[in-house]
Amino acid sequence: xSCAFDLGHYRELLDAxxxxxxxxxxxxxxxxxxxxxxxxxxxxxxxxxxxxxxxEAAAGARTTYLLMTRSVFYNLASGEGERAIARLRELGxxxxxxxxxxxxxxxxxxxxxxxxxxxxxxxMHEPIAGAANPMASPWFSPDHYRSDSNxxxxxxxxxxxxxxxxxxxxxxxxxxxxxxxEGSTMRETMHSLLDAERERRLAQLADDKIDLT
Numbered sequence: 234x235s236c237a238f239d240l241g242h243y244r245e246l247l248d249a250x251x252x253x254x255x256x257x258x259x260x261x262x263x264x265x266x267x268x269x270x271x272x273x274x275x276x277x278x279x280x281x282x283x284x285x286x287x288x289e290a291a292a293g294a295r296t297t298y299l300l301m302t303r304s305v306f307y308n309l310a311s312g313e314g315e316r317a318i319a320r321l322r323e324l325g326x327x328x329x330x331x332x333x334x335x336x337x338x339x340x341x342x343x344x345x346x347x348x349x350x351x352x353x354x355x356x357m358h359e360p361i362a363g364a365a366n367p368m369a370s371p372w373f374s375p376d377h378y379r380s381d382s383n384x385x386x387x388x389x390x391x392x393x394x395x396x397x398x399x400x401x402x403x404x405x406x407x408x409x410x411x412x413x414x415e416g417s418t419m420r421e422t423m424h425s426l427l428d429a430e431r432e433r434r435l436a437q438l439a440d441d442k443i444d445l446t
Contacts, residue, residue, distance in 0.1 A: 236390040238381065238422070240288055243412050247292045249396035255403075257295045259327050260346045260365040260372055268402040269395070271296035272367050273409055274331050274348055277306045278426060279317040280433070281409035290324040296407075297367075299331035299348045302338040309342070318342055330364075339364055372404055380406040384419040 236242060250269050258268040271289075275282045275298055282298055289296055298321050300309055308314050321328050329346030330339050334356055337347055345364040349357060358369050367373060377400070379391045394400050414429060416422030438445060 236386075236392070237417075238384050238411050239415070240284070240412055242392075243285070243407070244288060244292060246390075246392045246395065247289065247294050249392040251293075253395045253398040255395060255398075259295070259297055259344075260329070260367055261344075263371045264377070264402045264404070266401050270367070270372065270402075270404040272348065272404060272406050273298045274350070274406060275300050276304075276331070276350065276408060276410065278410045278413070278430075279307050279313065280429070281413035281426075283317055283320055284413045285407070285409040286321050286324045286326055289326070295325050295327070297327040297329055297344075297346060299329045299346065300343075301331045301333070301350060303333045303336060337361060337364070367404060367406075377402055378404050378406070381408060381411055382406070384411050384416075384422060 254267060255269040256267055258264065258270050260270065264270060271294065273282060273285065273296060282300075286298065300318065301307070302309055309318065318328055327344045327346065328342070329348070330337070330343045331350050332338065332347050333350050334352065339345065339347060346367065347361050347364040348367050352368065358366070358373065360366060360369050365372065379386065379388055391400070391403065391405065395403070410426055411419075411422060414422050414425035416425050435445070
């Protein structure tokens with residue numbers, strides 16, 4: 234089994250969790266033995282989030298998507314953003330807020346879960362009034378946390394540990410764009426994302442009746 238950052242291996246990771254007897258959980262209660270809390274910080278691409286959400290639903294996985302209200306890459310107030318939220322909920326996933334410190338734009342679109350974008354140590358693990366902070370107690374501890382940030386597992390890919398039920402419980406941070414767009418390095422993956430974004434923008438221009446002839 235290759236630990237590539239692609240959807241094929243992500244499905245293998247989900248299957249390993251099922252083989253290990255883990256159950257998918259959210260941030261509405263304290264973690265319990267056997268819980269797998271999968272969290273997606275959606276930094277760059279709603280299309281990537283939807284592709285991953287569809288795969289997870291087919292695998293019987295319920296996860297938590299954290300979306301930004303202050304992103305320079307996508308707009309939740311657009312029709313595209315509204316459809317993305319609706320579809321993620323149709324698939325059974327939770328939708329929380331990926332916030333830019335110190336702003337907590339928590340409204341009726343979101344479940345009460347807030348994770349900071351590019352958090353700094355002074356506030357990263359602090360409680361947030363009225364919402365769960367996945368990086369605060371009881372949902373976070375270094376021994377129960379794995380992240381794929383910048384296409385690098387700092388403690389190794391967790392699929393083997395999950396398949397062998399070696400972890401009491403785990404919070405898993407997954408960035409969809411890393412897995413949906415091709416690339417063996419973060420640079421290559423981001424270029425793949427930009428290529429896809431160009432095609433998406435061309436389609437949007439055509440929909441807006443822009444003459445590209």
